[in-house]
Amino acid sequence: MLTHPDLQRLPGALEASRTSVELESRALRGLWERNEGALRVAVEAIAGISGRLVVCGLGKSGHIGKKVAASMASMGIPSFFLHATEALHGDFGMCTGQDAGLLISSSGTTKEVVEVAGMMRLIGMPVVTMSSNDTSPLAQLGCANLNISVERESDPLNLAPTSSAVTTLVLGDALAVALQGLLDFTEEDFGMRHPGGALGRRVLAERGFDHA
Incomplete structure (x- = not known):
């Protein structure tokens, strides 16, 4: 429950919500165009496997990753979500060299996610990354980086994963739809x-x- 909300601030709060919608809509402009090449490489890499797509992330990126994995599965692409921390404590055994990885970290520096990406590379899994920085440690481990960067987050503090969560979700859907398009x-x-x-x-x- 909110502590001592000041309802006199409601007009300003509603204006902030309007700005949030506008900023998140703006974050999608040009998203496909700047990722067209990376999407092509990602689709080709994932389409070439005989196993499953393993989606991995932490925090809000992990929550979006769960939705992406679920969408993939419902569209005929065998997929599951792997929690990055649990992967480092045994759950990585779910992965095989016949699988591919989709690793998500907005900063591209989340230690656990970067470590899982490296482990995937070691067993021969093709790795696709999603981060806001094409030169981040995570992006450097992928055959393609889907760039989820935004001008700013949509909350007043420019801190909460809001606009970037939207770009991650939309690019995840775009990847799923492209892969589904290859299937009968x-x-x-x-x-x-x-x-x-x-x-x-x-x-x-x-x-x-x-x-x-």
Whole structure:
């Protein structure tokens, strides 16, 4: 609960929320154009594997990474999220040389994420990175860096991962959609992955599949 909110400041707070929406919208301008080449390399690297896409991050980047991994899986790209700290304490055993990595860190310097990227490289996994700095330690370990940099974050302090979280999510979706475009992925395939939801049930029912 907020401590002693001053409702007299509500007009200013609402103006800050309007500015936040505008800044996050602005962060998307030119995002695809500046990442077109990196996206091509990333798609080719991930499409060439026989295993799964392992998405890894910490903090807010980790939360976005979980959504990216879930979207990939629902679109026919076998994928799972790996917590960077847990990976350094045994969970890295989930990875194989047949997998690829998608490592996320806005600064590109998050120690645990950089270490996991290095471990992935050691076992022969192609690594794609997402960071705001193409020369960061993390980006240097990837075959492609999807640049998630923003002019500024959208909160008044320019500190909270807001605008950068949006660019990370949008580029993750763009990567997933591009990979899905390489697959012979049908509505039936989508329905099979979402049988518990209204959309999945409708797709399956339209094609004569029963789901109890």
